[in-house]
Amino acid sequence: MKTCALKLVALSAFVVLISGPAAAADGAQLFKSRCGICHWDPAQAGEKPRQGPSLKKLIGRTAGSEKSFPRYSPAMKKAGFTWTADKLDTYLDNPRKVVPGTSMAFVGLKKPDERKAVVDYLLKASR
Helix, strand or coil: CCHHHHHHHHHHHHHHHHHHHHCCCCHHHHHHHCCCCCCCCCCCCCCCCCCCCCCCCCCEEEEECCCCCCCCCCHHCCCEEEHHHHHHHHHHHHHHHHHHCCCCCCCCCCCCHHHHHHHHHHHHHHH
């Protein structure tokens, strides 16, 4: 009986060890399921018009300035900030707080690890 209990404890510890990194949020998957509905995936070749603007080369760009997207809300056009990783994290937490009057219907990503995963994904994918 003791041997069985020890094996169970060892197996449980092994599962915890191998599932740690695997349990981390997957930025590409989160982007696809939460953002990709409206925004074309910047890691994919060839962009097609979508409900939202392209996020390719987002970091360093002025909010509301993507020339290929003519339907920005007046609030986003007047937002007056440049996208940084920190600004994107804050925006993804609560878009309507950062840009009151935005037409983006997305309510945000409330989990910090999910926001970090999406921001990291966009930093790599949108160069």
